[in-house]
Amino acid sequence: MHFSSLFQSRSTTFSFEFFPPKTEKSAAELFDAVTELQSLRPSFVSVTYGAGGSTRELTQDLVIRIREQTPIEVVPHLTCIWHTEAEIYDILERYAEAGIENILALAGDVPREKPDYDRSRDAFRHASQLVRFIRQFKDRHGGRSIKDPRGFGIGVAGFPEGHPGCPNRLVEMDYLKAKVDEGADVIITQLFFDNRDFYDFRDRCRLAGIKIPIIAGMMPITSVGGMRRMAEMAAGARIPAALLKAVGRCGDDADAVRRVGVHWATEQCRDLLDHDVAGIHFYTLNKSTATREIYATLGVKDSLALGGLGASGAR
Numbered sequence: 001m002h003f004s005s006l007f008q009s010r011s012t013t014f015s016f017e018f019f020p021p022k023t024e025k026s027a028a029e030l031f032d033a034v035t036e037l038q039s040l041r042p043s044f045v046s047v048t049y050g051a052g053g054s055t056r057e058l059t060q061d062l063v064i065r066i067r068e069q070t071p072i073e074v075v076p077h078l079t080c081i082w083h084t085e086a087e088i089y090d091i092l093e094r095y096a097e098a099g100i101e102n103i104l105a106l107a108g109d110v111p112r113e114k115p116d117y118d119r120s121r122d123a124f125r126h127a128s129q130l131v132r133f134i135r136q137f138k139d140r141h142g143g144r145s146i147k148d149p150r151g152f153g154i155g156v157a158g159f160p161e162g163h164p165g166c167p168n169r170l171v172e173m174d175y176l177k178a179k180v181d182e183g184a185d186v187i188i189t190q191l192f193f194d195n196r197d198f199y200d201f202r203d204r205c206r207l208a209g210i211k212i213p214i215i216a217g218m219m220p221i222t223s224v225g226g227m228r229r230m231a232e233m234a235a236g237a238r239i240p241a242a243l244l245k246a247v248g249r250c251g252d253d254a255d256a257v258r259r260v261g262v263h264w265a266t267e268q269c270r271d272l273l274d275h276d277v278a279g280i281h282f283y284t285l286n287k288s289t290a291t292r293e294i295y296a297t298l299g300v301k302d303s304l305a306l307g308g309l310g311a312s313g314a315r
Contacts, residue, residue, distance in 0.1 A: 001073055002101050003153030003185040006043060007213045013043035013279035014300065015075075015215070018286050020048055020059040027058050034066055036288050040295055043279065044073035046104055046155075046188075060091065064098045075155065076100060079108025080130050085123035088130070092137050096146045102153035104188065105130045105179075127156055128178040135183035156180070158187040158214060160201035161238050173208045180210050187212060188281050191219040191230065193264070194240050195271050215279035216272050220290045221247070221261030223254060258290075266294045273298070 006013060016037060021027035034045055047063050049056070059076065066074040076095060078088065095103070107127040110117050124130045131154055138151035146152065156179045159172070166172040176187070187205070192198055202214050221227045224247065230237040243264055250256035269280055282291045 001044075002148050002150060003155060004150060006073075006153075007186070007278065012273065012277065013215065014040070014295075015042055015044045015046065015279065015281045016288070016291060017046045017048065017281060017283050020055050021062060022055060022058070024058070027062050030286055031062060031065060033284075033286055033288055034072065035070055037291075038070060038072060040292070040300070042072065044075050044102070046075040046077060046281070049077035049079050049106075049108070060094060063095070063100065067098050067100055073102070074100065075102045075104055077104045077106055078130065078134075079106045080122055080124040080127065081108035081110060081119070082117070083122060083124075085133070088123065088133065089137070089140075092134065092152070096137075096152075100152075101148060102155065102185075103134055104155040104157075105134055105184070106157055126175070126178075128175070128182045131156060131179050131182040131184055153185045154183055155186045155188050156184040158189040158201065158205070160189050160192045160197040169204075173204055176205070177208050177210055180212055185212060186215060186278075188215045188279075189217045191217045191237060191283055193238065193243055193268070195268055195275075197238070198272070198277075199275065213278035215281045216277050217281045217283060218265055218269060219283035219285070220265035220294065222258045222285075222290055223261075224257055226285070227261075262290050262293050265290070266297045269294060269298055 016034075018030055018034060021030050037045065045066065047059055047066075049059050063074050063076040066072055078091060092103070105127055107125075107130075110119075119125065124133065134152050134154055138146045138149075156176070158176060162169055163172050163175075166175065180187075187210070189198065189201065198216050205214060219230065221230070221243075227239065227247065231239055243260075246260045246264070247257055250260060272280060282294075284291055
């Protein structure tokens with residue numbers, strides 16, 4: 001279902017994100033993890049993208065397998081990094097022919113194994129340029145594969161705590177507005193642990209004239225090590241003092257840390273639903289257990305049947 005239609009048919013969406021497999025075996029395991037979510041009937045799942053090497057092909061193969069072998073709507077990521085215009089066209093062509101309706105368009109990060117990568121070969125430097133290219137794809141393609149007259153639905157990234165590459169928050173909003181003006185249909189945010197950051201970001205988007213749906217990105221903490229990795233991520237993650245205190249009280253009890261993290265994320269989701277969030281997107285780390293627990297606590301039975309409940313009715 002095209003992003004535009006998705007938000008017309010329900011009050012809130014629930015979705016999940018998986019990162020790309022590195023081997024054929026891990027691809028099969030990841031497919032199994034995705035299929036475990038079928039009973040939850042998520043609005044969609046997204047698959048992140050490794051720009052270079054074999055990971056690229058494994059990601060595309062997994063996306064198409066999900067599309068062809070499950071009833072789950074799948075949204076592949078696509079980045080500017082490591083791509084010529086012709087390569088991006090070919091990827092879009094393959095997705096269109098497979099019936100993929102939506103793309104998440106991102107600037108992308110330089111692969112860790114290639115820190116000195118020269119971006120001069122990349123067709124696009126900014127996500128807004130990639131959004132424009134995807135929006136124009138149907139016209140270039142002649143409409144042979146994309147059935148929807150609107151072309152691909154396009155999602156882009158938002159950063160409630162600020163983008164690490166743009167310390168000027170006013171300029172950052174200009175960049176986001178540029179992506180929207182080029183044709184983005186929805187914004188999916190980076191993870192955050194304080195809902196006030198999200199509400200402020202949402203308000204600033206509205207002040208900037210950004211009126212498309214904004215989906216909140218959630219990642220429950222399940223270990224102390226995981227929490228530290230979140231804080232070290234390229235986009236950063238501000239861990240509130242209250243959450244640090246709660247984790248600290250757990251000492252060396254790993255199960256207790258996990259319960260605290262899941263409870264914190266559940267309360268975030270409950271509050272977001274009470275404040276009319278357009279959607280909640282779970283960064284799963286390729287595991288579905290924690291998000292299943294959150295679903296159960298929120299009382300969500302079927303995200304595809306929640307259109308008439310209202311946002312405070314557990315989307």
